[in-house]
Amino acid sequence: MSTNWVLPQRRDLESASLQTLSPNILTYLQAIADSKQFLPASQLTEYHSFLSRIQGASSSQNVSYSTPPTGQTTDHLTILSPVDMAAFLKFMTSPASNAEAELPESDLSYPISNYFINSSHNTYLTGNQLYSESSIDAYKNVLLRGCRCIEIDVWDGEPKSSTLDTGNRPKEEKKHRFRDKIRSLSPRRSKHSVHEIAPLTGNNAGTLPDPWKSQTPLRRAEPRVLHGYTLTKEVSFREVCAAIREAAFVNSDLPVIVSLEVHAGKEQQAIMVEIIEEAWKGFLVDHPDGEVKRLPSPGELRHKILIKVKYLAPEKAAAEASGAAKPTANRNISFSSSSDSDNKEDEAVKKKKRSITESLSSLGIYTRSYHFKNLNTSEAVHPCHVFSLSEKKLMEMHESHGPSLFSHNRNYLMRAFPSGMRVSSSNLDPSVFWRKGVQIVALNWQRIDEGTMLNEGMFAGSGGWILKPSGYRGECSNGTAVVSDKSQADAIAHKTLSLKIKIYAGQSLPLPIGDHKPDGFHPYVKCELHVEKPEERSGAPIEGGGKIKEGEYKQKTKPSRGIDPDFCGEEMDFLDIPGVVEELSFVRYVVIFCSMSHL
Numbered sequence: 001m002s003t004n005w006v007l008p009q010r011r012d013l014e015s016a017s018l019q020t021l022s023p024n025i026l027t028y029l030q031a032i033a034d035s036k037q038f039l040p041a042s043q044l045t046e047y048h049s050f051l052s053r054i055q056g057a058s059s060s061q062n063v064s065y066s067t068p069p070t071g072q073t074t075d076h077l078t079i080l081s082p083v084d085m086a087a088f089l090k091f092m093t094s095p096a097s098n099a100e101a102e103l104p105e106s107d108l109s110y111p112i113s114n115y116f117i118n119s120s121h122n123t124y125l126t127g128n129q130l131y132s133e134s135s136i137d138a139y140k141n142v143l144l145r146g147c148r149c150i151e152i153d154v155w156d157g158e159p160k161s162s163t164l165d166t167g168n169r170p171k172e173e174k175k176h177r178f179r180d181k182i183r184s185l186s187p188r189r190s191k192h193s194v195h196e197i198a199p200l201t202g203n204n205a206g207t208l209p210d211p212w213k214s215q216t217p218l219r220r221a222e223p224r225v226l227h228g229y230t231l232t233k234e235v236s237f238r239e240v241c242a243a244i245r246e247a248a249f250v251n252s253d254l255p256v257i258v259s260l261e262v263h264a265g266k267e268q269q270a271i272m273v274e275i276i277e278e279a280w281k282g283f284l285v286d287h288p289d290g291e292v293k294r295l296p297s298p299g300e301l302r303h304k305i306l307i308k309v310k311y312l313a314p315e316k317a318a319a320e321a322s323g324a325a326k327p328t329a330n331r332n333i334s335f336s337s338s339s340d341s342d343n344k345e346d347e348a349v350k351k352k353k354r355s356i357t358e359s360l361s362s363l364g365i366y367t368r369s370y371h372f373k374n375l376n377t378s379e380a381v382h383p384c385h386v387f388s389l390s391e392k393k394l395m396e397m398h399e400s401h402g403p404s405l406f407s408h409n410r411n412y413l414m415r416a417f418p419s420g421m422r423v424s425s426s427n428l429d430p431s432v433f434w435r436k437g438v439q440i441v442a443l444n445w446q447r448i449d450e451g452t453m454l455n456e457g458m459f460a461g462s463g464g465w466i467l468k469p470s471g472y473r474g475e476c477s478n479g480t481a482v483v484s485d486k487s488q489a490d491a492i493a494h495k496t497l498s499l500k501i502k503i504y505a506g507q508s509l510p511l512p513i514g515d516h517k518p519d520g521f522h523p524y525v526k527c528e529l530h531v532e533k534p535e536e537r538s539g540a541p542i543e544g545g546g547k548i549k550e551g552e553y554k555q556k557t558k559p560s561r562g563i564d565p566d567f568c569g570e571e572m573d574f575l576d577i578p579g580v581v582e583e584l585s586f587v588r589y590v591v592i593f594c595s596m597s598h599l
Contacts, residue, residue, distance in 0.1 A: 021089075022564040024505035033088050057096040103461045108254070108299035112366065113413050114473040115298060116434055117257065118455070118464040119149035121417050121442035122425075124225050124235060129423045131231035132446075136243040142445050143247040148464030149257040149308075149415075149440050150244070154237055154272060155228055156264045157221035222275070223268045237272065241279035248283070248305065252463040255301035257367055257440070259308040259388075259415070262354060269357045276363065280305050285365050292383050295366055295413075298465045308386055308415075311368035311379075312361035320355065367413065375404050380412070386440075388415040391428045395545045398436060402539040403487040409437030410484060411474035417442040427451025431530050432546045434458070435488065435584050437472050450550070450588065454530060457586045469583045489537035497577040497585070501527060503557050503567040511563065512593055522559040522594045527572050529553040530586040532579055553577060559594045 021029070051057040091097055120142045124134040139150060226234035248256045262269065277284070283305045312320075361368075370379045372387040379385050389397070394416055397405045408414070416433045418426070425444040431454055433441045443451050459466060467473075471491030475484055484491075503525050511521055528550055535542045555572040 022505065022507040024564055024566040025507055028504045028569070029089065029092065030085070033085060051096070055096045055098070056102055100460075106462065106465065106467055108465070108467075109297050110467060110473060111295035112255075112298055112301070112465075113295055113409075113411055113439060114468050115439060116458065116466040116468060117149050117440050118147050118459040118462075119257075119415070119440045119442045120147045120445050121151055122153065122227060122444065123147075123150040124152065124240065125227060125232060125425065125444070126446050128425050129227060129230065129232075129420075132233075132425075134226055134233050134235045136235055136239045138446070139240060139243045140247040143244065143256070144251055145445075146252065146459055146462070146464045147445065148252070148254060149259060149442070151259045151261065151442065152225055152237070152240060153227060153261045154223045154225060154264050154268075155234070156268045157223050157237075157271075220271070223264050223272050228263055238275050238279070241275055244305070245279050245283070249303050253302045254298050254463040254465050255304045255306055257306045257308055259369075259442075260360075262310065262356060262360065265354065266357050269360045273357075273359045273363065276307070284363070287362075287365060292366065295383050306365070306367045307363040308367035308369050309361060309364040310356045311364060311370055311385075312356050312358055317358040317361070321358070375401060375408050380408065383412070386413040386415060388417060390417060391419055391433070391546045394433060394436065394438070395542065398536075399539055399541055403485075406437050406488045406491070407484055407486075409439070410472060413440065414438045415440035415442060418444060428546050429530075429544070430455050430458070431584060431586060432536065432542065435532055435536055435581065437468070437488075439468075453588055454586050457588070469581065487537075492581055494532070494579045494581060497529075497531070497574065497580040499529070499574040499577075499587070501572045501574075501587075503570050503572070505567060506560075506565045506591070507563075509563045509565065509591060518562045521563060522561055523565050523591050524557045524559040524594055525567065526554060526556040526590045526592055528588045528590075529574055529577060530588060531577060532581055532584065534579060537579070556592075 095102060122129065123142055124136075124138055126133045126135050126138055142150060223237035224234040225237050225240050226232050244256070244258065260272075262272075264272065283303060285301065285304050285306055364384075366384050367386050368382075368384045370382075370385045370387060372389055372393075374380070380387075394405075414437075416428070416438045418428050422444070425447040427443045427447060427449055428441070428451060430441040430443060430451055441455075443455055445452060469492050471486060506523065506525075509521070509523055511518065515521065529552070531553070533542060533552065534540075553574050555574070557567045557570045557572075560567055
């Protein structure tokens with residue numbers, strides 16, 4: 001809703017606030033200030049409610065009302081504001097005039113499965129999935145930006161171990177020498193590499209430490225973090241844990257989930273436990289008394305780190321301790337290191353996964369990672385289980401077991417992650433998976449694209465935990481989850497949306513890198529609506545299979561010129577859009593540079 005304001009004739013043109021505005025923007029604001037608009041008396045209550053409830057206007061931003069000029073009907077009132085232009089500009093830059101209303105205080109009393117959680121995939125990487133840098137600063141970066149679920153892929157600090165086939169050592173060393181050679185020849189800092197983000201600087205900068213051998217007999221090798229069987233550079237697991245402790249609760253006190261993908265042998269897992277307990281002392285979750293029947297709430301887990309790690313059943317732990325089960329070496333060569341099960345190759349890989357130790361598995365209390373078979377297994381109703389599925393597998397489940405998938409996610413945690421084929425670190429469309437009830441939709445934060453922009457739209461201004469719409473939450477009776485027969489189609493009211501957006505002007509837009517001629521800069525604004533598609537409710541195949549793409553409803557302005565463009569109040573109308581879930585629908589704006597050849 002927009003309102004035109006009647007202001008006194010006095011203008012403070014010398015005000016410092018006016019001097020910061022471009023002529024285009026100042027002209028439009030002046031026109032708004034000079035105009036008059038009448039409201040029906042019947043709308044005054046609605047207007048007051050809008051200012052206070054939606055815009056958060058305080059008493060200092062009150063407006064006064066007067067009767068209309070002679071000749072006007074008496075059921076209209078003129079909105080007057082006894083302020084000058086400088087005060088009007090102050091109002092326009094205050095939260096009360098912000099189109100993005102402040103989020104209401106979130107109810108943090110529900111079980112953690114009732115929230116969407118701001119999540120990262122392969123957090124340690126600064127660029128693509130094949131040969132980019134890894135950095136401890138990547139963890140600090142995402143945590144300070146509001147991420148509450150991060151991922152660590154952990155590998156042995158040296159290849160020689162009693163749990164490894166020592167005959168593989170020459171092959172491993174040869175592979176890493178080849179990796180270093182390729183890295184030295186790779187043009188990954190080329191200006192044409194649009195998918196690469198420059199590495200963050202920090203303790204990991206500089207010469208790559210030898211990951212294979214201790215420097216002295218007194219210094220042991222410790223686990224390292226990297227994207228396995230690729231050319232990515234590793235960082236120290238100990239340094240990663242220290243970085244997480246440093247940044248985890250700076251901007252939010254809500255819990256952080258650490259998703260561990262363990263590719264290390266048993267000796268190195270013991271070192272992992274030692275490092276975790278030392279680095280995160282005081283932040284780890286205490287073991288509950290007795291069996292867990294209900295997940296705790298985010299409010300109960302403030303300043304806590306939850307570890308998501310593979311669950312080892314007590315009977316299997318006892319069997320392994322007695323020597324009945326022997327660990328096997330992992331030869332997973334997939335680009336994606338997350339627990340996936342979307343094809344036969346993944347099934348083969350699962351059989352070769354490293355055995356988890358009891359001491360490391362026991363750190364996963366409310367977030368136990370289980371291998372996904374189907375939604376009818378006994379673990380699928382255990383309160384603490386977490387299934388991790390690739391985007392492809394989730395789309396298959398949507399088509400074959402859509403209602404069951406949605407029902408499961410009302411009460412239990414599920415994680416979605418990008419396909420292993422996304423070597424450039426592109427992203428899936430998180431909104432499709434949120435509307436399936438998936439709580440943890442992991443994204444590649446190092447890549448700015450539609451996926452990360454929608455994620456920012458979902459979590460901006462929150463503590464990283466967003467309460468699901470009521471129809472998406474689990475129903476509890478005496479602390480026990482109850483399966484609901486409501487599907488995505490009828491879990492919540494779907495509405496019809498009509499939206500009008502007027503684009504006036506821009507100011508101080510940055511030129512493309514290497515461009516220093518504003519006259520050759522021709523920007524335009526594109527606007528997209530990302531809303532639920534009918535196929536999402538019916539179980540029919542979703543176009544693109546959950547891949548990120550432009551919104552179905554999109555419009556754009558005509559190109560303007562220069563870094564202070566004038567779009568002449570061009571209007572974009574999105575009328576009668578059906579089937580909209582307000583909490584899970586998004587408007588995305590993009591300013592795009594149009595070259596002369598496309599004008």
